Amino acid sequence: MNLADLVVKTSGDRRVGLDGLAEDVAAQVAGGRRVVVVHGGQDRIRELAERLGVADETLTSPSGVAFRRTDPAMLEVVTLALTGSMRGEVLTALRGAGLRAVGLGGADGTVRARRKPAPRAVVDGRTMAVHDDHSGRPESVDTTVLAALLRAGVVPVLSPPAVAEDGGLVNVNADRVAALVAVALGAPELVLLTATDGVRADPTDAGSRIDVLETDARGRTRTARITGGMTGKLVAAADALTGGVAAVRVADGRIAHPVRDALSGGGTRVRLAHAVAIGSDS
Numbered sequence: 001m002n003l004a005d006l007v008v009k010t011s012g013d014r015r016v017g018l019d020g021l022a023e024d025v026a027a028q029v030a031g032g033r034r035v036v037v038v039h040g041g042q043d044r045i046r047e048l049a050e051r052l053g054v055a056d057e058t059l060t061s062p063s064g065v066a067f068r069r070t071d072p073a074m075l076e077v078v079t080l081a082l083t084g085s086m087r088g089e090v091l092t093a094l095r096g097a098g099l100r101a102v103g104l105g106g107a108d109g110t111v112r113a114r115r116k117p118a119p120r121a122v123v124d125g126r127t128m129a130v131h132d133d134h135s136g137r138p139e140s141v142d143t144t145v146l147a148a149l150l151r152a153g154v155v156p157v158l159s160p161p162a163v164a165e166d167g168g169l170v171n172v173n174a175d176r177v178a179a180l181v182a183v184a185l186g187a188p189e190l191v192l193l194t195a196t197d198g199v200r201a202d203p204t205d206a207g208s209r210i211d212v213l214e215t216d217a218r219g220r221t222r223t224a225r226i227t228g229g230m231t232g233k234l235v236a237a238a239d240a241l242t243g244g245v246a247a248v249r250v251a252d253g254r255i256a257h258p259v260r261d262a263l264s265g266g267g268t269r270v271r272l273a274h275a276v277a278i279g280s281d282s
């Protein structure tokens with residue numbers, strides 16, 4: 001049985017607005033759909049780190065996925081920026097659109113994660129272990145409170161970080177949280193809003209948006225040049241599809257009606273291409 005109809009993940013990129021998102025979520029809820037909102041917070045994290053004088057470094061894993069170096073000081077910044085600032089902004093926008101919305105995630109343990117003991121990063125062509133890092137991979141979702149809120153007509157708003165097996169907090173990628181939540185709630189649709197018009201064949205070419213992108217089960221594709229944050233987003237999209245989410249879209253969060261547009265065919269639909277074997281060189 002599905003507990004939600006739609007999961008929307010919005011970005012922490014300042015170019016992505018929250019009012020249009022809220023208006024569109026309100027229209028979905030008015031139409032009887034149960035919607036969960038998940039948010040990231042990259043610009044809020046960067047700005048708060050700068051204000052507090054905490055070093056902010058983005059590393060790249062050997063498989064090409066970008067992640068933030070999260071030492072104890074950065075974990076504090078991530079927690080404040082996401083469960084404080086950004087969550088508050090999302091809740092305010094949803095409330096402004098007439099919805100009841102409640103924040104979850106972080107220390108409440110709605111999302112559980114596996115701690116990465118020493119994530120590996122490629123620096124100057126060499127792979128090294130990153131010590132004293134508090135990053136993890138989201139692994140499971142406690143759906144109890146989410147389901148109760150959805151039944152009551154409330155929009156749950158979910159933020160990283162997540163709780164690790166040792167009880168501590170770990171920084172997790174918000175796209176992966178959204179994919180995991182969509183699978184856990186049996187949602188048939190996942191929309192990943194971001195600060196570009198979809199997945200492009202060439203990230204620098206505005207005319208190269210792809211309507212339907214085929215990836216393998218690890219989010220790898222031959223049809224587009226994928227770098228930076230888009231790498232992890234496609235891993236998340238593939239996770240969702242593998243887990244049974246029927247429709248996954250990467251769509252533009254900068255426009256007036258981002259959810260409405262995505263649901264009516266905007267952005268890029270991601271599909272699994274079972275037949276295509278993609279080598280590790282892609």
Ligand SMILES: Nc1ncnc2c1ncn2[C@@H]1O[C@H](COP(=O)(O)OP(=O)(O)O)[C@@H](O)[C@H]1O
Pocket residue numbers: 010011012013040042175193194195196198199200201202203224225226227228229230231233
């Ligand atoms: N092939 C591609 N198509 C579109 N964007 C891409 C592509 N490759 C890399 N990108 C970059 O990835 C960004 C999205 O990742 P990120 O900023 O981490 O997203 P978010 O904050 O929405 O999770 C885009 O804004 C763009 O700069």
Ligand SMILES: CC(=O)N[C@@H](CCC(=O)OP(=O)(O)O)C(=O)O
Pocket residue numbers: 010011012013039040041042043045066067068078135136160171172173174175229
């Ligand atoms: C581990 C990891 O990378 N965590 C992310 C969490 C926030 C996020 O995902 O924000 P966006 O959706 O705005 O990119 C980070 O520190 O940036």
